Amino acid sequence: MAETISTHGAAGAAPHLDYLEDPKGLWSWLTTVDHKRIGLMYMWSVLFFFLVGGLLALLIRLELLTPKQTIMTAEQYNRLFTLHGAVMVFLVIIPAIPAALGNFALPLLLGAKDVAFPKLNLASLYIFWIGAVMAVSTLLLGGVDTGWTFYTPYSTSTGGGVSLMVLAAFVLGFSSIFTGVNFIATIHTLRAPKMGWFEMPLFAWGMYSTAVIQILATPVLGITLLLLVMERVLGVGIFDAQLGGDPVLFQHFFWFYSHPAVYIMILPAMAVISEVIPTFSKKTIFGYKAIAFSSVTIALLGFLVWAHHMFVAGMSLFAGAIFSFLTFFIAIPSAIKVFNWIATMWRGSISLEAPMLYAINFLLIFTIGGLTGLFLASLSTDVHLHDTYFVVSHFHYVMAGSNLTAFLAGMHYWWPKMFGRMYNSRLAAIGCGLVFVGFNATFLPQFVIGSRGMPRRYYNYLPQFQDLHVASTVGSWILAAGLFLTAAYLLASLRGPKTAPANPWGGRTLEWEANSPPITHNFEGQPVLQHGPYDYRANPAPVGVEDAH
Amino acid sequence: MTTATHTGHAGDGNSKFLQHHFREMGQQFEAAKLGMWLFLVTEVLLFGGLFVGYGIMHARHPEAFMAAHHHLDKVMGAVNTVVLLISSFTMVLAVWAAQTSRRTLCILFLILTLLCAGVFLVVKYFEYSHKFHDGLLPGKYYTHQGDTVPGQFMFFSFYFMMTGLHGIHVLIGMIAILWILVRAIRGDFSSQYYSPVDITGLYWHLVDLIWIYVFPLMYLIS
Amino acid sequence: MNWFRDYLLPRGAASHAGEVDGLFMFIIYLTIFFFFFNGGLIFYAVRRWRRRSAGETTPHITHDTRLELVWSVIPLMVVMLIFFWGFKGYVKAWVPPNDSIEIVVTGKKWVWQFEYPDGTRTLNDLHVPVNKPVKLVMHSEDVIHSFFVPGFRLKRDVIPGRYTELWFTATQPGKQQVFCTEYCGKGHSDMLATIYVDTPEQYEVFLREGDEQVRKMPLKELGKLVYENKGCATCHSIDGTRGQGPSFKGIWGHTVKGADGKDYEVEANYIRQSILSPQAVVVQGFEPIMPTFQGLLREREIQGVIEYIKSLQ
Amino acid sequence: MSHSAEHHVTGPKTYAAVLGGLLLLTIITVYASYLDFGSMNTVVALLIASMKGALVALFFMHLRHDKFNAVIFLMGLLFLAIFLIWTLFDINTRVTVLPTNLKAPVQAFPGAPLNKPVRPSTGQPVGTPHAQ
Ligand code: HEA
Ligand code: HEA
């Protein structure tokens, strides 16, 4: 175990209170600029909306138990999946890892006292809350029934709270941009002394690549959504065929953001996995540079391929071929990562704690999720599979299955650091197992439903699909059971005493040099790096602490 | 507020404006500037989306756009271009004055910049009210009579969206400059610490930069 | 392993389906292979190198360029193979032969309308001859829809403001299900249609007399079917409640007042006229919004409607 | 990141010269708008605008001495270009299909004026009126 020159009250000095307690009171939380507190508040918000989105999903599954009406009408169903999609994408998965875990962990990993712009960070949280309230209050206006993709001309002609929902997504975009700006500036300027670019933990590389996408893509979403509102309010005509506009143009605008956005979702997940696997294999990461560069490559390549969502929207043969061709290249950096992680485990000293279980869960599910992307990237098979349940299953495998398991991995990994408390690891293993089984039971059948031809966003379906829908619905209950169990033991752990050691897993990155939970400014003095991030050679001196003043 | 906790920082030659989580002023300046540039990139892409939409619709309805742009007043557009260019000039001088600790000059130039911005908005006001009067309004509110080429409403959709969004940016820029002005009067800035002036300047120049493209694309197409 | 393909995919019924299925199955096996390959490696690593004591040390292996090249180049080759394979299948389904039968498809909330070269129109039922290329030229009257035939492995969006094209050669006589796969609102999941792939003889008969149903059914039942399927029910009720149009209940044999102030008796010819040129007589108190069904209903279907209305006393 | 230490301070004279250049280019661009370069009109206008933009960015925004932020800014422009080019790529290569039995193509689109030529690239009539 790394021996920490830690901070636990070095002889005599008055022990600092941890950031959870100092200062106390709701007001001090609401006005805090401490990245750890902001990260935690983000985390609770995200978990809350995950619960909301998940309950909506359970209702979707319940409705699909039988063809025709089961518990609701077609209109209600359409509003339901739109809200589910919008909540999960804009309120859960995009902020989940960067804004919640990243905010908490990134400065610690870099040996910094905070992010570069703490006030901007707080602003981002408030903007997130405003956007979230706006999104949810569309329910009062009769809901939104466009699907999370807001395709025109349906979205410009239907009633309800579309404009409000779209403005909510616009506002949420800003919170995402602010996080991105903050992270890039932090990584550039606030690394600990002697921490070169390649001595940074890989988590930082992941956050950096994510932030690049957030900055380059999100503004286009902003203007797209504004144009949509203008189309609804003023009838500006750009997306309206009757007025000489082009409804398909909207899809370009939308996917220019939303395809890169799927990498906003997966890169942070990969970043977490790159931390968890070396720690629990007690072995240095295999192919540091390859993993770092593949993050950046994925981020940049992700901007060239968005039109693969539009293969059947009347695109020419030539354009289709180019976009399909480019799409395939993203598989390469992804493959490199997957194999490098497995190679990291090779000859390691593997300990199956909860975070590692979730990481393995991630590896398995991402393999399926990513490879099913290839069916969709390839022209002739996408024509068959586009907008069927196969796509639904693909993106749940990568978003719910991969990203959220990585989020859970990260939460379990940093939980002792966040709260200074350990959770029940046996229950954690059971929870992880239930999530794995339940997840696959829910979504594997959907691949088959899809390839047999059932379209998505279908309230009513042909009786021949029912068996598999029933299987999927039952699966969603197992999944829910796993997640509720997880929520239960995590919450229960918060009632115990703060007994977690500073470095419970034997990690070698800087956050483990801080107290659990850390003091308000993270470190006493400025940590100075003395070895690379994943150096497990026998007892190296971990870091020195240089008192800056 | 964040400076309060670790007052020790201020001692070592760094100014009282050093925030607790930075080690020295240079680092803080660098971060602020980088942050602003990243933000400017998002602005470029935000406006960029509108430009892309404009370009595509222009290519699709060249006759309509051509006919519609005659309703714009080239002179007013040109005057506004000159006003904005001058304001950029005064802004950069304000930055220079701050860099060289010339407080009075800095205040003066900031006020001049604000004045230019004001002139810009006044001219814009006259342009808008003229359009309103003629029914040259965006989308379904377009009521101009006697068009020979149909479809001109779309030009005005873009005209109002682009100049409107730009106008909002001018307003935000004015608020930022006002805030800098207050701080300059308070005497916050010197050659040691001027990054707020600098980054506000960057923002203001971007607003100018965007107008540099809006002007020929909307007023001068032929 | 044909059973596996048949489990996953509906039976391929168009000339290019085999190509698509081949690639589909290839990627399926690829996915299954990598799942078990990666899973196996992980499982092996966990079993073999499970941590036994806290003080264990591990070798310091930072990277291995050769190995990393291997696992970059192999996936690269695999995906390039998939790309070309997919492209090949796509090209095959791209340019329609010149001798294809052209059928114009109109999508609107939430029906599919088909117009044959001879001007016949049908709703939600498409008849095509087997082994003959058929070209669909499609457009939408409101929002975007998408025309999806799983059995043909074909799909293309149907867009307002422009035409899109789709072609196929059906290889198996029988029925094919058509779905709308672009979300279009409340009736999206009910926007279904059926393609009847006819033998040449059946197709001849269809062109002449309409489809099986129209020919064989008792008139009254046919009328009910028309009432339910051809959209009459959206405006006309059969229980006396007033909809967008007058209810059919009990109107037979009675007189109605037209907007022109004259009285009309509801009998066979009047009904026929109401269906074929609805604007000729507009019932007082109603808007003249009823579309004409000229060309959409065959003679026998109109007779059916008349019988049906007669029966609603 | 210590290269930040030396701040280049550019003097008012340079700035005044830059302003002069900008005003001159403004005059040129207005003047050029009265000339006819055929299809190159927009290109010329955009070229002049880009020269002005470059002056502002390089001098007023100090990108001349700020390589790093210049790269960031150019990245923004690059991705904007990708957005534009990729979108145009699809739009310009879309095939036009029209049904062979189309009697009056323009009438197929509600709100379209009668007897107006159809734009082949979109199947849309040239210049559609707004719906009153
Ligand atoms: C986290 C989100 C996420 C991620 C990471 C991905 C990853 C990928 N996606 Fe996915 N996708 C979505 C979220 C995501 N997607 C969503 C939300 C939609 C639908 C949106 C909607 O319509 O509502 C969608 C839809 C979608 C489509 C459009 C389908 C359609 O509507 O017709 C396509 C088409 O190309 C596609 C392709 C891909 C590809 C090629 C990858 C690649 O990045 C995957 C790369 C990974 C691997 C390849 C696996 C790892 C590698 C190995 C295990 C080694 C072996 C590999 C080889 C031999 C190649 N996706
Ligand atoms: C992050 C993204 C995300 C996530 C996680 C999920 C999660 C789930 N989704 Fe969803 N889904 C989308 C994004 C996501 N989805 C999107 C974008 C769409 C498309 C919408 C559209 O078409 O417009 C969609 C559509 C969609 C459909 C298709 C609807 C249709 O096309 O008609 C279905 C159907 O089965 C479905 C089901 C589910 C299920 C069963 C889950 C389950 O995994 C949910 C399980 C979760 C719970 C049961 C909640 C438990 C949570 C807690 C107890 C609190 C957590 C606390 C701790 C763990 C500490 N989703």
Ligand code: CUA
């Ligand atoms: Cu029509 Cu969905």
Ligand SMILES: [Cu+2]
């Ligand atoms: Cu995509």
